[in-house]
Amino acid sequence: MMKPFTALPSPAGSLPIIGHLRLLKDVTSFSKFVTKHIQNLGPIFKMNFIGQSMVYVADPSAVEKVFRNEGHYPTRSLIDKNVDWIMQRRNEPSLFIFQTGKEWLTNRSKATKQALPANVFSYCSGFNKVAKQFIRNVHEIQNKDGTVNDIRDLVRYWSLEAGAHFTFGVNLDSQCDEDGHAKELQNATGAVIDSLYELQTAFPLYKIVATSSYKQFNRGLDKVYEIGRKYADKYISDIKTRAALKKERVHGTSLIEQWLIEGNMSQDEAIGNAISMLAAGLDTTAATVSFILYELAKHPEVQEKVYQQMQSVMDDDEDIDGSSLHKLPYLGLIIKEAQRLYSVTNFPTRLLDHDIELLGYHIPAKVPILGVMEAMSQDPMLFKDPQKFNPDRWTTDDIHPFIVLPFGFGAKGCWGRRFAEVEIKILLCQLVRHFEMKSNFPSDRLPYDGIILSRPSVPIKVNFTPRKTF
């Protein structure tokens, strides 16, 4: 018989009104905190934050059931509705990244074409350039023995450049960052992401008083828009002239230009969407790449395998494009395995519009249900040697498809997934082709923390030795 919602396990220490909020006081990694509760309470439990229950699930079939029930207009979490409310108050155009229902579908549909493989692959030549800039930056800052003391900044600059390339079609030269915009944009995006946690709770205190998270969110967004608009202003007149002439689309034309040419978005909408795409990809991609490079540096045999595959499909000086990427499937396994070991986005989440039964419990509609990727990815019942970085497991083992969902799932899944995967693969190819990377970091897994996103929490020291052929 189905057990009632009230019977769901829940951590001790819930207080009237605030619920479990005080348990979060000293938490530096929300993912580790929830995973620990899964280990103590079992594969499903709930917590309560200011009157809002949240359900956490670490069972692949249960996660699959949630996503199979998401309906035509999936709702991710309370964040979307709450941020959309703030955007309207700010007088900014609504962006599909934060929308729900029919409005979301209408606006996401306006951007469908741009996320298709043919369009994403059209940016390959720019992604090669950005990756080569990363290589020059390594040469510039590495110590005499070839070591870069912390690759995290290099990776963030690369992520910003790659994003600026496909959103605005610009080269920011962010490593020099003479006007300080690159650093400001990175900080502001980080601040927006970190402030999102409060917006998940049901009781929107910020609608009555400006809470500190609300202020942090608004300040961060002000900055992101200020800098984004500067990029847009710089190029918009040029773009508009070309758009007015309805000129044949040039290879790899920026997203903002495409949206203006197509004319199905207002100028404000096009700018807002380009800014949101730049921001959505910045930290997510940078954290993912930092983890991947760390694992590659710890696993020379994996680098060697990529290098050998590249040698067999292309010349050493050839740029990487869509057709070469199709012949290098191992790169995809490396990304997937790193995303299993380090779940940057942590919790694939849905809020269903109807009640559902999960693992024998009744879950009412409108309660956010969060899949706990870290708990499942580290479960020895689900993965052999779960702590081991082993990209080949994805071809040899039988892995449930709903355990590792770093880009979410379905119609409301990550819009930029292909952009992220293509820019990352090209960076990995270029780096492996030019360098042998090594790390002497003492532990196997890289320490990480973060509330909304997990990021590496220590400097990542990597030694870059040029390959003999260069």
Ligand code: HEM
């Ligand atoms: C490794 C890098 C990235 C990761 C791990 C990531 C992860 C995610 C996740 C987990 C979601 C929620 C999906 C869901 O609820 O099912 C999402 C949504 C989204 N992402 Fe990404 N993302 C990445 C890069 C990017 C990039 C580069 C862009 C832009 C080009 C982007 C644009 C978006 C947008 C627009 C949404 C909202 C989709 C919607 O609500 O319809 N992401 N991403």
